[in-house]
Amino acid sequence: MTPKERYLKLQQHLTEENPVLLDIINTYKELDKIGYKTGLLKRDESYATQISWWPLISVLGTFSAGKSTFINGYTSKAVQSTGNQAVDDKFTVLCYGGNDEVTTLPGLALDSDPRFPFFGISKEIEKVKTGEGSRIDNYLQLKTTNSAALKGKIIIDSPGFDADSQRDSTLRITNHIIEMSDLVLVFFDARHPEPGAMRDTLEHLVATTINRKDSDKILYILNQIDTAAQEDNPEEVIGSWQRAISSQGLVGGNFYAIYNEESANDFNDSAKAERFKRKKDLDLARINSRIDKVSIERTYRIANAMETIIEDMHAHKIPLIEKAITSWRRKVIAADIAVFTALIIALFFVLKMFGMFNTPFLEWPVFQMMQDSIIYGAGYSAIAVLIIFVIHWFLRAKFSKWDSARIEKTNPQLANALRHNTRFWRGMFPKEPRGWSKRNRRKLSKIVTASKKAIQKLNDQFANPSGKQDGNSASLQTVNEQVIEEKAPVKEDINKEVAIKIETPESTIAESTEAKTVASEK
Ligand SMILES: Nc1nc2c(ncn2[C@@H]2O[C@H](COP(=O)(O)OP(=O)(O)O)[C@@H](O)[C@H]2O)c(=O)[nH]1
Numbered sequence: 150m151t152p153k154e155r156y157l158k159l160q161q162h163l164t165e166e167n168p169v170l171l172d173i174i175n176t177y178k179e180l181d182k183i184g185y186k187t188g189l190l191k192r193d194e195s196y197a198t199q200i201s202w203w204p205l206i207s208v209l210g211t212f213s214a215g216k217s218t219f220i221n222g223y224t225s226k227a228v229q230s231t232g233n234q235a236v237d238d239k240f241t242v243l244c245y246g247g248n249d250e251v252t253t254l255p256g257l258a259l260d261s262d263p264r265f266p267f268f269g270i271s272k273e274i275e276k277v278k279t280g281e282g283s284r285i286d287n288y289l290q291l292k293t294t295n296s297a298a299l300k301g302k303i304i305i306d307s308p309g310f311d312a313d314s315q316r317d318s319t320l321r322i323t324n325h326i327i328e329m330s331d332l333v334l335v336f337f338d339a340r341h342p343e344p345g346a347m348r349d350t351l352e353h354l355v356a357t358t359i360n361r362k363d364s365d366k367i368l369y370i371l372n373q374i375d376t377a378a379q380e381d382n383p384e385e386v387i388g389s390w391q392r393a394i395s396s397q398g399l400v401g402g403n404f405y406a407i408y409n410e411e412s413a414n415d416f417n418d419s420a421k422a423e424r425f426k427r428k429k430d431l432d433l434a435r436i437n438s439r440i441d442k443v444s445i446e447r448t449y450r451i452a453n454a455m456e457t458i459i460e461d462m463h464a465h466k467i468p469l470i471e472k473a474i475t476s477w478r479r480k481v482i483a484a485d486i487a488v489f490t491a492l493i494i495a496l497f498f499v500l501k502m503f504g505m506f507n508t509p510f511l512e513w514p515v516f517q518m519m520q521d522s523i524i525y526g527a528g529y530s531a532i533a534v535l536i537i538f539v540i541h542w543f544l545r546a547k548f549s550k551w552d553s554a555r556i557e558k559t560n561p562q563l564a565n566a567l568r569h570n571t572r573f574w575r576g577m578f579p580k581e582p583r584g585w586s587k588r589n590r591r592k593l594s595k596i597v598t599a600s601k602k603a604i605q606k607l608n609d610q611f612a613n614p615s616g617k618q619d620g621n622s623a624s625l626q627t628v629n630e631q632v633i634e635e636k637a638p639v640k641e642d643i644n645k646e647v648a649i650k651i652e653t654p655e656s657t658i659a660e661s662t663e664a665k666t667v668a669s670e671k
């Protein structure tokens with residue numbers, strides 16, 4: 150899929166899901182242009198596909214803990230089949246789609262979906278077993294449906310997690326999914342009399358998650374607590390699970406206990422039922438608010454990512470390109486000197502061998518011929534110059550090839566930019582790297598301005614309750630306010646920093662006029 154097709158697909162989805170992000174897409178396109186011009190981006194790449202446009206929420210956990218039931222409840226649709234037998238042996242990626250009925254697509258469809266860079270997964274599986282990566286359909290499927298709760302997010306349901314019987318590939322996918330997720334819900338179920346039975350599973354999860362910087366994104370959910378209601382001391386069941394989780398050193402605050410009302414057993418005791426429902430409603434609201442928060446944060450992150458990319462260009466990418474060009478140039482000049490000195494010395498000895506230095510220069514047959522005819526004169530000079538340039542270009546090309554091949558291993562982007570900057574028609578002493586003209590740098594500061602505007606629009610959208618009615622949580626409004634409060638000052642700092650770095654005195658004047666053009670274009 151070409152970047153153009155990807156953009157089209159993105160645009161289609163965003164029109165349905167979050168129109169404010171449409172503006173951001175256009176600024177991403179502008180940013181791509183600079184990427185191509187500087188050689189930091191290959192023609193078939195795009196900055197827009199380097200970020201995930203939708204937050205990813207994955208649901209992992211033990212077999213028949215109620216993961217699929219939870220997802221059906223969350224989406225208010227029967228998207229997933231449920232039951233106590235192993236009903237699903239695949240990972241299911243759920244996202245919003247226009248149709249009312251659930252549409253199922255093979256895992257291969259995920260390979261080309263711009264919303265989510267899933268091709269990483271086939272590479273991951275390929276590492277486990279050669280050839281397995283192409284059988285991605287065995288592990289993954291995509292389902293779409295028009296549940297409002299799915300708008301602007303992607304949810305992954307997983308087959309039961311059972312550390313012993315888990316095949317390597319499934320474990321790999323699980324780890325990959327945890328890696329990419331913005332939020333991970335890990336389900337256990339209270340039917341198992343004591344957490345000890347789940348120790349293996351817990352241990353595996355702990356092993357993969359404990360040392361993560363982002364371990365706060367993992368929520369531990371004890372499900373089906375209705376089944377504990379018959380116990381003499383049901384609170385103790387929940388308590389012992391919580392202790393088991395905390396004793397493993399997991400983030401204790403991320404523990405929740407819930408059940409699904411439709412699937413729940415009868416409580417046979419209205420006071421108990423009341424108590425359980427209260428606990429469940431509270432925890433469910435906390436879970437939902439984490440999900441909403443992640444969706445909103447992601448929207449800001451998409452807008453902010455451009456500034457980060459631009460900042461990175463100024464601070465690291467371009468200086469690195471400049472350094473690579475300088476180092477390449479130094480080598481070419483050194484090689485030029487060495488080769489031409491050697492040639493002159495060789496020529497000198499050859500001429501000496503033939504005793505040419507016994508006759509004066511101007512009487513050499515070559516020079517005689519050149520003096521006799523202007524055509525010969527010009528011809529010989531041209532050949533001499535051509536030979537010199539061919540040697541020089543050969544050296545240039547060789548060093549560019551060697552340098553970029555060496556850099557390719559650690560920094561493919563820089564290698565590409567170096568090749569881009571050392572094409573044969575480029576001078577050896579450019580004022581600035583290719584594509585890094587004043588005009589393009591001004592365009593970048595325009596992009597920063599545009600992304601700031603988009604963030605403002607997002608603020609307006611989220612601060613206005615009528616702006617987003619289709620959220621499924623009652624607490625959405627408070628979450629929004631919370632997020633905005635937390636984010637606003639940070640963003641301003643980043644903006645200021647970028648602005649300071651980018652704005653040279655000339656660009657400030659030009660930018661104010663150009664900013665007007667941008668505004669009038671809209
Ligand atoms: N009692 C009770 N049963 C539940 C609850 N949630 C799910 N179940 C049942 O547990 C079984 C397994 O659920 P499922 O969602 O398929 O589990 P998964 O394997 O984790 O996807 C199904 O028969 C559900 O009806 C709950 O909260 N309480």
Ligand SMILES: [Mg+2]
Pocket residue numbers: 216217218229230231236237306307308
């Ligand atoms: Mg299931």
